[in-house]
Amino acid sequence: MTSTKFWQNNAKSGIIGCMAKHFTLITLTFCASALISSLSAWGEESKSTQVLDPEQFKDPTQILIKKGYLAAKTVPDICAKLFCYCGCDITDKHSSLLDCFTSDHGVGCPICIEEALIALAMHKKGKDICEIQYAVDKRYAKQYPFDSPSENLKKYNSERLWDVDKRPTKSQSKENDKVPELKKNKKSGNCCGGSSEHSKDKKDAK
Numbered sequence: 001m002t003s004t005k006f007w008q009n010n011a012k013s014g015i016i017g018c019m020a021k022h023f024t025l026i027t028l029t030f031c032a033s034a035l036i037s038s039l040s041a042w043g044e045e046s047k048s049t050q051v052l053d054p055e056q057f058k059d060p061t062q063i064l065i066k067k068g069y070l071a072a073k074t075v076p077d078i079c080a081k082l083f084c085y086c087g088c089d090i091t092d093k094h095s096s097l098l099d100c101f102t103s104d105h106g107v108g109c110p111i112c113i114e115e116a117l118i119a120l121a122m123h124k125k126g127k128d129i130c131e132i133q134y135a136v137d138k139r140y141a142k143q144y145p146f147d148s149p150s151e152n153l154k155k156y157n158s159e160r161l162w163d164v165d166k167r168p169t170k171s172q173s174k175e176n177d178k179v180p181e182l183k184k185n186k187k188s189g190n191c192c193g194g195s196s197e198h199s200k201d202k203k204d205a206k
């Protein structure tokens, strides 16, 4: 082998070795990201399967309940980042709105249902989680039935994405105005922590 050929061969194998290394790296990166995305997809799916089947609410009087459960099933990741202000953080140890729909809790609670409907409606309009949290907090925080916040509420307040600087613009927060109305015989506010209406509903359901 002439010295020119030797260097040419060496350069070639260097390039090939380098390409092989890159290929391995790319393959590994691809596999890792595929694994991560399938894991997070699995996470989403398992969250949504925790929500009770909306189809069980067949009665025409339960149409809003069905819509509420369907909303939670559709956007479980958003509901998991919202706080339910009905008082279930204390009465039922709920840590997020999603918890309201993994049992029959949401059936008797207009606040839970409305919050889930707002989450879905805003998500469909392309609003992000920060705007949705702001809209829900603005509308329902005043309905929180307890004098002092629970540990879960304190945790939520420290983690929520909006604050004075990041507050959505007025036009964005006007989303609040277009909330589906609840049935007239359903009392809104203080449902779980305040009155016995919800616990009565639960008893009836059993």
Ligand SMILES: [Zn+2]
Pocket (backbone or CB within 6 Å): 084, 085, 086, 087, 088, 094, 097, 100, 105, 109, 112, 192
């Ligand atoms: Zn609730």
